[in-house]
Amino acid sequence: MFYSKLFSVFLLALACYESIGLAEHQAKAPQFRAHAHNDYYHSRPLLDALDNGFWSVEADIFLVDGELLVGHSRSELSRERTLQKLYLNPLKEYFQNHPLKTDEKSPPFTLLVDIKTNGEEVYPVLREQLQKYKTLLCTFKDGKIIRGPVQVVISGDRPVKMIEADNPRYVGIDGRLSDLDSDKPSHLMPLISDRWTSHFQYRGKGQMPKAERARLNKIVKQAHAAGRRVRFWATPESEEMWQELVAADVDHINTDQLEKLNAFLSQPTNEH
Secondary structure, three states: OHHHHHHHHHHHHHHHHHHHHHHOOOOOOOEEEEEEOOHHHOOOOOHHHHHOOEEEEEEEEEEEOOEEEEOOOHHHOOOOOEHHHHHHHHHHHHHHHOOOOOOOOOOOEEEEEEEOOOHHHHHHHHHHHHHOOOOOEOEEEOOEEEOOOEEEEEEEOOOHHHHHHOOOEOEEEEEOHHHOOOOOOOOOOOEEEEEHHHOOOOOOOOOOOHHHHHHHHHHHHHHHHOOOEEEEEOOOOOHHHHHHHHHOOOOEEEEOOHHHHHHHHHOHHHOO
């Protein structure tokens, strides 16, 4: 009982701290390549990423009794940790305090939502929630793209047909390398993500084999030609690995080490 009460007090304090923190938050120079893998594991979800200039974060969600809860597994879920509380509300407040020019030269902030339960059951609930934040979001409506400061991309159990049919549509689909030849427009599939270790043997030590480097460059060029960004997960957390990704112009570098990647990308030689 004591620890239960203590945890409740901690959650209340954290909520107050986050609200104050966002109101006084100083916008950092964006690290457009930086992606916070499983962002909710950090002591301050979203805020720690923003403090390090990250421009993309990942949130795994479960549908539980009509609410979208954030966590990697069911055992981690808490009623206090909802998608709205941890991400949608703070992002709305952040961009109200730090307006983003929604032109082609300013890429939107990416909120990658990984659906861990049945996508066809989750998506209607997610869509209803996102509609409340429509002025914040990149939207596709009646054949037109309406740019916003935040782009929501759906990964995990993706209900592709439901998303395709949606109008207005507040999300895009996270593709896979098998989708490189897809004829889906980039506003529907803006991102290609895949597991690094399923396609490459290089583990971030020493020189990357020339054949693998050539394959990586080919993947990125093909995706960019179609207007899509590229991300790999399960990449080794080493500067040698990150150097290869930057050199190949990979758009999102996946990491759990926020400060380390921020420091790496802040070096003039890595600001590509």
